[in-house]
Amino acid sequence: MSQSNNYLFESLNKEQQIAVSHFNGPLLVVAGAGSGKTKALTHRIANLIENNKVNPYNILAVTFTNKAAREMRERLEIILAKALSDDRFGQPWSTLCEFDQNQLRAEISREKLKNLWIGTFHSLFSRLLRFDIEKYQDLEGLSWNNKFSIYDETDSQTLIKEIITQEMNLDPKQYVPKKIKWAISNAKNQCLTFKQLEENSENNMDRIIADAYKRYKTALSKNNALDFDDLLLLPVLLLKQNEEVRSYWHNRFKHILVDEYQDTNRTQYELIKLITTGETDSNEFSNWQNRSIFVVGDADQSIYSFRAADFRILIGFKDDFKNNLKDNNNSIVKLEDNYRSTSNILNAANCLIQNNTERIEKVLRSTKNNGELLKLISCDDEISEAEAITSKLKTLNNLNIDPKWKNFAILYRTRAQSRVIEESLVRWRIPYTIFGGLRFYDRREIKDAIAYLRVLVNTADNVSLLRIINVPRRGIGKTSIQKLNEISNRLNIPLWEVINDKESLVATIGRTSKGIDQFTKLMNELSCFLVNSGPAKLLQLILEKSGYLNELIMSGTDESDERRNNLQELINAATQYEEENEDANTEGFLANAALTTDNDTKKNIPNSVTLMTLHNSKGLEFQNVFITGLEQGLFPSYRSVDNPSLLEEERRLFYVGLTRAKERIFMSQARERRLWGGMREPTIPSIFLSEIPEELIDGELPQSSGAYIRRDLHLGRLTRVDRGESNTINNSKNAVRRLYSGPSKGAKWAIGDKLIHAKFGKGEIIHIFGRDEKISIAVKFGDKGSKILDPRLAPIRSIN
DNA sequence: AGGAGTGCGCTTTTT
């Protein structure tokens, strides 16, 4: 038997084989771009099941995106189906017709992989909560039940705004709900409760955030709702406090795999640790018999720290489980063979990323030839940049080198950059698909329809209730709603019950009660269908009986037609959901809808150029890649130019961009650019251009025009910063390099050194990160607090 | 109660 499964290792290199055959204990797989990490993951799961005889029921495989989860499941199905092919049909997989292949895959999926948990963090742990949330004992006595709604960013922001303005009576201009939301989310992602936030608060703002966090939590509980962050935080709190629940999941999941480990945040990390070890204090754990934790990631591709992802978790993996390891050296495997890009591209990427201080040393080894040089295109302004890209596209297409538009991707740092490029593509009639933008489930009509479903499932959900109470119009205005809300709060009766009580309603608000009566009647009628009808039927009924559809038909505009189409698509999605899930119900569909983006369902224009942000390009590959807007203040972003750790993240983003390309890289830069519709401003070429060896670059060279845009720290405004010397620099390869030689080149810094900064004034060095040329210094500036600076870039000079 | 008009503020966004 075991012999017959060697096929799992046939197509793997040595390091991949080590990763795949790993069985007991922790293993970190450092997987460079294009090194076949999905292959390692899927083959390992197959190996666990086929050779180690692990029950799929005991395996937990976690990803960050639905797309990655789906891809993993599909590839796993195929691997296992291949193994079954000989037995079943007496012939190899590749010779089977598509129908037989699909049959076999369906069988694998239905039988073998039925109990395998593979999915995103959020979907898997919301599933866990559906089982166990009622066992959670909150310190403040708050509770949830398993019909909970999942609030998206908009829903929770609505709630927070209400808390800030109504409950706390604060000025939303001074305390911007979006920022408060961000701060709360950040705390939740660090696994911090509002109490901890309160204790650590240093100023008024901190205290207000902690207070808002507390009230927000109460409000969520009142609505029987959770936000995205709670789907991870609550399981952590629950697993910590409830030994029984913890040991149940610990005993179930004996083999845990995490993809894109560099993107985990503290809460996700805690979660993984709790389930892996089954202990609240992981240092006590040592029994790795028939148990493993297998994480795959690349610190150099960590680009989501602004969402609280912390790649130091990956770097620290080795130490996390150190005490428990028999053999420390076996806890890390590096996949460095790259099967994607030419060696010129990889050399450029390797050199660039060397400039980062915080990383795990690794290189990308090419398995291909040199290929072409990286092409640098320098343009007058953003319009000629777009034109230059378009003309390059046309040339390559006409030369018949790459006769397909789908082989091109145009990447940019900010969405705003796409418009000019689109205009140019339209002008030259080049088909393109723009990636990202408004999510399907973020559309107004979709959110409305979903809100109806949510209220039917969970009548406590006031955010949804208030969204639809007057949609379509029932003549229920702001004042009546305010009154009803007041009654609800005063008497501590859920809003739904207040409006569902006809008699007291007439007594309190009189005439407007007619519209509300209409609404509650509708909802009561619809709720009869909740148990016996699936979500598709229910949606159909909602849209018909509420008059929503009618209103759209009556208005008859293009926009309303589009909305109707979208609603039809929502019903189709519900139907599909029912078909794909045996025990499909409306609750499940709602969870699915909340946690699904439509990037996968989006209709792509066939054979078109792809436009997307650099962030969106992670995990993809293209034959030819354009990286645009390589200017200081744009890429790297103006928020990062004088912050070393943010700059390192921008550099990783550029690294991600470079490593998307198989054959060719085009980098473009404009000497002047119009930002936010203002004046055209001269620019400085991106520092990253100077970090790629000259001999790898072919191109018209960037001219520096001597200014870059950055945020003025005092005014909070964007200002143009002149660099006197840079005007004199002309067309020379050294131009870019010379620009960054900065005022403090060659200066040696030590802890305790005193210096003066152009903006922050006098300060003292309290810590030094990195060494040699690549240091950053932590400086304490009297009342301005501490900053981390790059001594090569910061406007500083030493004083003694 | 709801539509038109004005002013402000601006990165990236797996879920």
Place this chain on the structure above:
DNA sequence: GCGCACTCCT
């Protein structure tokens, strides 16, 4: 330049 959120007007 553009979206949005809030205000004022009807």
